[in-house]
Amino acid sequence: MDRRRPIIGVTRPSVGDLLSYLAIALAIRLAGGRPVRLSSTAWEGVALDGLVLSGGSDVFPKRFQTLPKAGYRYDHPREQMELALLERALAEDLPILGICRGAQLMNVAAGGSLHMDVAERFHPTPYPQHWFRQIHFRKVVSITPGSRLHAILGCERLWVNSIHSQAVDRLGEGLTICAREANGVPQAIERTDRDFCIGVQFHPELLLHRRPFRRLFEALVMAARAYQDHRLRQAGDHAPLGWRGGSRDLHRSA
Structure with a gap:
């Protein structure tokens, strides 16, 4: 069997968010x-063994029956791409990791909703707004014992960063909350009917100096390698139609 590094697609906007990517x-x-960049102008025809929905601008509120923010620039092309990728990934049990906005999109795609301003709903919320303070700020989250996230990280309490103003509200179908902070803000969600489908509100990629966060990516790659092995056995090293040569409708209404 031709065993190579599994290919992990990482979504991002066409412009910006370079540091996070x-x-x-x-x-x-x-x-x-092996990471591969996926943007709304370059994503089709790429064979994937795993998917990361990364952070960035807000999810379009009309997707969960809420009015958009006045003057806010929503990234509709990216969102349409990610929804198409997420739909296919769930159908094929492709390993999925959602980060910050990515976790929120996972919830909205499953029929859930978002708190558009956690500071208005939860107390206390002493989150810094300036980017420099956000880099250094940490808060404690409690991880649900017995959850898949708990099994991966190997701990029940974790210090994480806080670079978000929104969070999961009504939970989407098939999802469970597997981590919260003390004020009740959901900090991680997962699906137990898939091999690896986890969304985290924090940014583990900015905390790689700590072992638990490296474990999260190691678990993702391990799941992607298992998916790759299965794909090679079943398809003779040909990616499923949805990832190589397949077509997706990117012109659905935002």
Whole structure:
């Protein structure tokens, strides 16, 4: 069997968020995978063994029956791409990791909703707003014993960063909350009916100096390698139609 580094697609906007993408790419490489950038202008025809939905701008609120923010620039092309990728990944049990916005999109795609301003809903929320303070700020989250995230990280309490203003509200179908902070804000979700489908509100790619966060990417790559092995056995080293040569409708209404 031709065993190569599993290919992990990482979504990002066409412009911006370079630091986060490079950090995710580094985490994947350190874990033994091969990261591939996916943007709305370059994503079809790529064979994938895993998928990372990365952070960035807000999910379009009309997807969960809420009015958009006045003057806010939503990234509709990226969102349409990610929804198409997520739909196919769930159908084929492709390993999925959602980070910050990515976790929120996972919830919305499953029929859930979001708190558009956690500071208005939860107390206390002493989160810094300036990017420099956000880099250094840490808060404690409690991880549900027995959850898949708990099995991967090997701990029940974890210090994480806080670079978000939104969070999961109504939980989407098939998802469970597997981590919260003390004020109740959901910090991680997962699906137990898939081999690896986890969304985290924090940014593990910016905390790679700590072992638990490296374990998360290692678990993703391990699951992607198992998917790759299965794909090679079943398809003779041909990717499923949805990832190589398949067509997806990117013109659905935002």
